[in-house]
Amino acid sequence: MRSCRRHLPRAVLPTALVLFCALPSLATAAPKWLRVSIPANDAAHSMVVAWNTEADEPTEVLYGLSEGKIDLKATGQSFQAKGPLGWVHEVTLTDLPQDVQVYYRVGDGSTWSTIQHFRSGIVDGCTPFVFVAGGDHRSDDSAGPNPKWESILQQMTESEPRFMLESGDLVHDGDDYVQWVNHMKMAELRTPTYPLMPAIGNHDDDAVTGDGAAYNQLFALPRNDADNTEDFYSFTYGNVFVAALSTQTNKDDGFAKQAKWLDAELTKHADKTWKFVFYHHPSYTSYIDLKVLDLNHPPNEVGQNPIFVPIFDKHHVDIVFAGHNHFYERFAPMKAGKPVSSPAEGTIYITSGGTGAFT
Numbered sequence: 001m002r003s004c005r006r007h008l009p010r011a012v013l014p015t016a017l018v019l020f021c022a023l024p025s026l027a028t029a030a031p032k033w034l035r036v037s038i039p040a041n042d043a044a045h046s047m048v049v050a051w052n053t054e055a056d057e058p059t060e061v062l063y064g065l066s067e068g069k070i071d072l073k074a075t076g077q078s079f080q081a082k083g084p085l086g087w088v089h090e091v092t093l094t095d096l097p098q099d100v101q102v103y104y105r106v107g108d109g110s111t112w113s114t115i116q117h118f119r120s121g122i123v124d125g126c127t128p129f130v131f132v133a134g135g136d137h138r139s140d141d142s143a144g145p146n147p148k149w150e151s152i153l154q155q156m157t158e159s160e161p162r163f164m165l166e167s168g169d170l171v172h173d174g175d176d177y178v179q180w181v182n183h184m185k186m187a188e189l190r191t192p193t194y195p196l197m198p199a200i201g202n203h204d205d206d207a208v209t210g211d212g213a214a215y216n217q218l219f220a221l222p223r224n225d226a227d228n229t230e231d232f233y234s235f236t237y238g239n240v241f242v243a244a245l246s247t248q249t250n251k252d253d254g255f256a257k258q259a260k261w262l263d264a265e266l267t268k269h270a271d272k273t274w275k276f277v278f279y280h281h282p283s284y285t286s287y288i289d290l291k292v293l294d295l296n297h298p299p300n301e302v303g304q305n306p307i308f309v310p311i312f313d314k315h316h317v318d319i320v321f322a323g324h325n326h327f328y329e330r331f332a333p334m335k336a337g338k339p340v341s342s343p344a345e346g347t348i349y350i351t352s353g354g355t356g357a358f359t
Contacts, residue, residue, distance in 0.1 A: 029054040031089070031106045031113045033184035033218075035191035038163055038235045040222030044098040044121040047195075049076075050090045050220045051106050051113065052184070056080065059089040063104035067115055070103055081217040083177045090220045096120040099127070116192035119162065125239030125273060132156045133278065135167030135323025137356035138203050144171040144179030145186045146356030156355075157190045162237060164194055167323035168201020168248070168280035169357060170215075175207055180214050197221065199244040200231060201280040201323065209249055226261040234265045241265075241272040245279040247302050259307045266315035275317045282322035283309060284331050284349045297324050309337065312347045323353035 031051040039046045049061050059078045064070040076091030089106070096102060103117045122129065134156065137149035156164060171179040187196060198204075198219060206213035210229050221230040221244075231250050234243040243265060245258055266275065283305050287298040299305075301324070312320060313335050332339045333346035340346035 030111055033188050033191075034106060034113055034116055035184075035187065035196065035220075036118050036193070037195045037220045038121070038197060038222070038237065039092055040233070040235060042094070043235055043237050044123040045096045046092055046094045047096065047102070047118060047120065048090060048092050048220045049104065049106060050088065052081070052086045052088055053078075053108075054086050056087050057089075057108035057111075059091060060109055061091045061093065061104055061106050062112070063093060063102055065097070065100055065102065067103045067117075070105060070115065079217075082214055084181050085177055085214065085217060088217055098123050118193050118195075119160075121162070122238045127238060129238060130159045130161045131163050131165065131237075132159070132161040133165045133167070133321045133350070134352050134355040135199075135201070135280070135321075136169040136326050136353035137166070138169040138172045138201075139179075139356070140172070140358045142172060142176065142179065144173075144176070144182035149356035150186055150189060152355050153186070153190050157194050161194055164196050165242070165244075165276075165278050165321060166196060166198040166355075167278050167321055167353070168199045169203045169323060169353075170198060170201065172203055174204040174213070174215060177214055180218060184218065197235070197242070197244065199279050200246050200248050202248050205248050224261055226257050232258050232261065234262075234269075236269060236272060239273040241269040241275045243275075243277045245277060245304075245308070247279045247281040247304050251302060251304075255304055255307045259311055262308075263311050263314070266311065266317070270315070275315060276319050276321065277312065277317050278321035279304075280322060281324050282349065282351045283320065284334065284337075285322070285325050285329060285351050305337070317347050318343065319348045319350060321350050321352060323351065325351050326353045326357045326359045328352050328354055 033052045035050050037048045039048050059076040061074045062070045063072050074091050074093050078087050078089045081088045099122045100120050105112045105115045139146040171183050204215050216230050222233040224233050231246040281301045285299045329351040331349040333343045335346035
């Protein structure tokens with residue numbers, strides 16, 4: 001890998017600030033809700049492709065490097081999700097050339113989706129790229145996603161980001177599976193091309209946790225090696241390390257399990273130039289106690305700071321993204337909860353919860 005100056009990949013936020021049980025049917029139905037996500041390993045040469053169907057059908061992806069020649073085939077697995085979510089199909093494409101346009105369609109061998117495309121990842125630590133960070137695109141009613149998110153999502157992808165980080169609250173009520181249906185319909189506007197990598201918010205959780213939750217069934221995310229769930233995870237992309245934490249689940253031990261895991265992951269990836277973490281509840285944020293009105297949330301609301309912040313400081317995490325409060329806010333670099341003179345000495349904390357919910 002070439003030796004490069006340490007330039008921040010451009011993280012485009014929605015504020016425009018630029019930083020460096022469905023029952024099986026007799027007839028087959030067209031695949032729906034296509035989406036791609038970054039795998040835990042070898043993001044430069046792999047991509048996870050997922051979709052849903054009404055019935056249990058074969059799980060196949062045809063793909064290639066030109067739209068006119070989609071002649072490679074990969075197969076995967078399917079499982080039955082909750083109620084109207086139907087069947088989920090997941091295939092991991094491997095051995096892809098790095099940084100190329102990949103064309104694909106999914107189906108059962110006879111019924112296929114339209115042709116979609118994504119761009120494979122990069123290895124070179126000097127190749128610049130764009131990613132997007134935001135959160136809270138939930139509706140303020142029972143719709144699930146906010147109608148405003150559709151246009152915001154289009155704006156978020158105008159810069160052709162390599163991935164999108166969503167800090168939680170994708171729907172208004174995670175127990176209402178119809179809301180997830182509505183979310184997936186709207187997300188499909190962009191998710192066949194741009195990986196959507198979420199963290200779980202306080203509106204997203206379910207009556208159950210882990211693999212049985214609708215959130216976990218719909219998003220094909222990397223699994224952590226602490227409890228083998230997708231509630232918290234990490235991936236690498238070029239010279240960047242990214243970790244998603246859960247401030248909504250896995251907190252009965254005071255976040256100790258997640259903290260131990262994050263410490264180990266950051267140690268393992270100490271060679272990465274840039275380190276980013278994202279989760280829902282902000283560690284630092286402005287707050288006005290309105291007493292009878294719950295229009296904003298305090299910092300460290302779930303008590304994560306004493307256990308997470310020392311790890312950020314130990315490994316010099318560059319930026320921590322959060323949502324929960326529906327506005328944009330960026331703090332000066334901080335270490336041990338106090339401002340420091342430059343980003344080289346501390347972590348920048350950003351709240352960006354303006355992708356649809358009431359601001």
